[in-house]
Amino acid sequence: MPRIVRDADIAWEGNLARGNGALSAASSGAFTALPYSLPTRIAAPEGKTSPEELLAAAHGGCFTMSLAGELTAAGTPPGRLDVHCRITMDEVEGQGHLIVHSALAVRARVDGVDEDALATAVEAAHRGCSFSSLLRAAGVDVDIDTTLEGGD
Structure with a gap:
């Protein structure tokens, strides 16, 4: 790349x-x-964005592309991936407010993939996503919850 x-x-x-x-x-x-x-x-967004919302979009977008690439490379391109990313910023004692958590909720429609194959692709996508790498290097916890819809 x-x-x-x-x-x-x-x-x-x-x-x-x-x-x-x-x-x-x-x-x-x-x-x-x-x-x-x-x-x-x-507080309430009132139609405005925030750096954390943009980070959620960036992490979710990067991870989704990485997962599509992993599934495609395995010969099982996705029919559809829906990913929701939630970034959490919290006060960390002695350090101020920091990003402490990113949660990815993945719904995947992929023909020819079972739960194990999806889990393998998700792990590889997580390793390959530059935003996941950035967050991990900063000590941020990243959780990924996957749901396989349809497929074999």
Whole structure:
């Protein structure tokens, strides 16, 4: 795989408690000026995003592509993968607020795959996903729950 470089632009106005910001995908333009703020980061989102939500999307997206690749390489490409990722940030004594957990819930529809074959592909996908590697290296617990739907 070639070296990948992507950019984001972030703007922030005001102090931490009452300020607000905007996140934009500089490389692709896929999203522009996604709003975020401290109150909506730690309380109800109110239609705004957060760094943790974007990390959940990044981890879930990377893992899903990795799993599709593992299943395809095994000769059993997926019919459909639905993955939900939940990132948890919590206060860690003496360290402040840190990302402490990522939970992936995987629903897979794959013909010709049993539970054991899916578990093997999931483990390989977890090892191959760069965001899983990043989180593991940071000491974050990653749990993966899988459900095989249909298939053989």
